[in-house]
Amino acid sequence: DTEVTQTPKHLVMGMTNKKSLKCEQHMGHRAMYWYKQKAKKPPELMFVYSYEKLSINESVPSRFSPECPNSSLLNLHLHALQPEDSALYLCASRTSGRNEQFFGPGTRLTVL
Amino acid sequence: SQQGEEDPQALSIQEGENATMNCSYKTSINNLQWYRQNSGRGLVHLILIRSNEREKHSGRLRVTLDTSKKSSSLLITASRAADTASYFCAPSGGAQKLVFGQGTRLTINP
Numbered sequence: 001d002t003e004v005t006q007t008p009k010h011l012v013m014g015m016t017n018k019k020s021l022k023c024e025q026h027m028g029h030r031a032m033y034w035y036k037q038k039a040k041k042p043p044e045l046m047f048v049y050s051y052e053k054l055s056i057n058e059s060v061p062s063r064f065s066p067e068c069p070n071s072s073l074l075n076l077h078l079h080a081l082q083p084e085d086s087a088l089y090l091c092a093s094r095t096s097g098r099n100e101q102f103f104g105p106g107t108r109l110t111v112l
Numbered sequence: 113s114q115q116g117e118e119d120p121q122a123l124s125i126q127e128g129e130n131a132t133m134n135c136s137y138k139t140s141i142n143n144l145q146w147y148r149q150n151s152g153r154g155l156v157h158l159i160l161i162r163s164n165e166r167e168k169h170s171g172r173l174r175v176t177l178d179t180s181k182k183s184s185s186l187l188i189t190a191s192r193a194a195d196t197a198s199y200f201c202a203p204s205g206g207a208q209k210l211v212f213g214q215g216t217r218l219t220i221n222p
Contacts, residue, residue, distance in 0.1 A: 004154070031208070042200055042212035043155065056209060090154055099143055099204060103154035 023091030116213035135201030
């Protein structure tokens, strides 16, 4: 299995909702990433997990809460989001000793 | 952290022509990667060139790296409609973190 999967593909939520994005890979990669991408902009790094521990938090607001329950799964818990948080959320993974990142197809999030 | 700047921001060519896009960066790197993103989809890793390499090929892709000028170029030969996408460079000083440039939006016209 050489892919990163993300669910759901699309998500519409209100500002008072709580929802979660899920990312899964079975390539044995021990580094996993969350990126946020606005339209016609490059992906911006949010969080990095290395060996299931949070290693980088790019000063992301606390309404985004990442979780890495095991080496294959990465979640992003969302609460009290703002309309400007609407974006494509991308997950990626990387194996130790190599630099290439493998990306999932993304979750298109709309906050109303 | 590193960030690349791609040039041009947008490029439109006829199918069959070659497409060249450039990336410049500011500080020393360990490697430089190129990624492709089709509209609204995830990024796909295309090629990685290490700082001690000057040129690398993969199929119709040719990447060059000039560390003295802190620049790289991506050449796509014999372009196809399926090459229509955004292309991002990511110069990297280490493995953990990538910072993508603004990208080049490539359109291949039939």
